[in-house]
Amino acid sequence: MRIGIDLGGTNIAAGLVDEQMNILCKMSLPTQSERPYQAIVEDMVTLVKGLVNMGNISLSDVRQVGIGCPGTPKKETGDILFSNNLHWHNVPLLAALAEKLPSGIHWKLDNDANCAALGEVLAGAARGSRYAIMITLGTGVGGGIVLDGQIYDGVNHAGAEIGHMVIVSGGELCTCGRKGCLESYASATALIRMACEAAREHPESMLASQETLNGLVIFQAAEAGDSAAKAVIQQYLFYVAEGITNVVNIFQPEVIVIGGGICAQGEKILQPIRAQVAQAVFCKQVSVPKMVTATLGNDAGIIGAAFL
Ligand SMILES: [Zn+2]
Incomplete structure (x- = not known):
C-alpha cells in the first residue's frame, strides 16, 4: 500500500x-x-x-x-x-x-x-509511454516532463516550467516578471482576458452579455455560433499549439497530455491543436506525437x- x-x-x-x-x-x-x-x-x-x-x-x-x-x-x-x-x-x-x-x-x-x-504516465492518458509531457492549462500553465520513465526537473528541481517560455516577444506581462510567456497566452486566465477584450470590442457578442466569463461560458458561446467567441478560441488554441510545437521540437515525446479544466472540451480543442502542431513541428515527415487530454483529473x- x-x-x-x-x-x-x-x-x-x-x-x-x-x-x-x-x-x-x-x-x-x-x-x-x-x-x-x-x-x-x-x-x-x-x-x-x-x-x-x-x-x-x-x-x-x-x-x-x-x-x-x-x-x-x-x-x-x-x-x-x-x-x-x-x-x-x-x-x-x-x-x-x-x-x-x-x-x-x-x-x-x-x-x-x-x-x-x-500519474498520467503510470495510470492515465499517457499510460505505457516512457517519454511524455503534460501541460496543464489552469490559472497558470504547468508543466511536467517524463523522460525514459523518470521525472525530469533539472539540477535544482525547478525545471519543466513550460509555461514560462516566451512565445510573443514583448507581449503580455507574466506572473514571473517576463513579457510574453506561454502562461500569459495559454492559461485559463489568459483565455478569459482575451474574451473580456473581445466583449469590449464586440458589444453585440454573447460574451458582452455575460455576468462573469469563464472557460466554459466562452466555449458555449462559440458552440452557439457567436463569432467573437469563435475567434477568441481560435486565437487561444493557436497559442496553445505554438507552445506545444516548441515543446515537441525540443523533447520529441511519444505523448503530449493536456490537463486542466479546459481538457473537458476533449476533441473540440484537440483537433485544431493536432492539425497545427502536425504541420508546424520540425520533423513532421518522421513522426508527430500523440496529443490527448488528461483522464485522471485530480x-x-x-x-x-x-x-x-
Ligand atoms: Zn512567465
Missing part, C-alpha cells in the same frame, strides 16, 4: 493507493495556506492516519508516502525551498512529518505538476505522488 498526497493551495487531497495504482479511498482537508506550516503538517498526519483507518491496515503496511506540492522542493532533504501558493520559504516538510509519524515510512517529495505528469497527482 502507498499513500499519495496532493498538497494544493486550496485543498490537501490524499489517497490510499494499491500496487496496481488503484485509489482505494480518498480524504481531503482545506489547506488554509495562511496558517503556519506546522498546522498543515498536522492535517497531513491526520489524513495519513485517517486513510490507514479507512483502509483497515496499519501504518507499517504503508511502504511509501509521496507528496506533491506547489513550488520548488529540494528532494534530497525533503525541504520546500520556495512555494508561492503556500507562502513557504525553506520549510522542512518531510522532517516535520517524519517527526510526527516515526514509523519507518519511506517519504518522497516532488512538485505537484511533476506528480500529475507521472487523481493524477495522488497516484503520481504515491509512486514517486
Whole structure:
C-alpha cells in the first residue's frame, strides 16, 4: 500500500493507493495556506492516519508516502525551498512529518505538476509511454516532463516550467516578471482576458452579455455560433499549439497530455491543436506525437505522488 498526497493551495487531497495504482479511498482537508506550516503538517498526519483507518491496515503496511506540492522542493532533504501558493520559504516538510509519524515510512517529495505528469504516465492518458509531457492549462500553465520513465526537473528541481517560455516577444506581462510567456497566452486566465477584450470590442457578442466569463461560458458561446467567441478560441488554441510545437521540437515525446479544466472540451480543442502542431513541428515527415487530454483529473497527482 502507498499513500499519495496532493498538497494544493486550496485543498490537501490524499489517497490510499494499491500496487496496481488503484485509489482505494480518498480524504481531503482545506489547506488554509495562511496558517503556519506546522498546522498543515498536522492535517497531513491526520489524513495519513485517517486513510490507514479507512483502509483497515496499519501504518507499517504503508511502504511509501509521496507528496506533491506547489513550488520548488529540494528532494534530497525533503525541504520546500520556495512555494508561492503556500507562502513557504525553506520549510522542512518531510522532517516535520517524519517527526510526527516515526514509523519507518519511506517519504518522497516532488512538485505537484511533476506528480500529475507521472500519474498520467503510470495510470492515465499517457499510460505505457516512457517519454511524455503534460501541460496543464489552469490559472497558470504547468508543466511536467517524463523522460525514459523518470521525472525530469533539472539540477535544482525547478525545471519543466513550460509555461514560462516566451512565445510573443514583448507581449503580455507574466506572473514571473517576463513579457510574453506561454502562461500569459495559454492559461485559463489568459483565455478569459482575451474574451473580456473581445466583449469590449464586440458589444453585440454573447460574451458582452455575460455576468462573469469563464472557460466554459466562452466555449458555449462559440458552440452557439457567436463569432467573437469563435475567434477568441481560435486565437487561444493557436497559442496553445505554438507552445506545444516548441515543446515537441525540443523533447520529441511519444505523448503530449493536456490537463486542466479546459481538457473537458476533449476533441473540440484537440483537433485544431493536432492539425497545427502536425504541420508546424520540425520533423513532421518522421513522426508527430500523440496529443490527448488528461483522464485522471485530480487523481493524477495522488497516484503520481504515491509512486514517486
Ligand atoms: Zn512567465
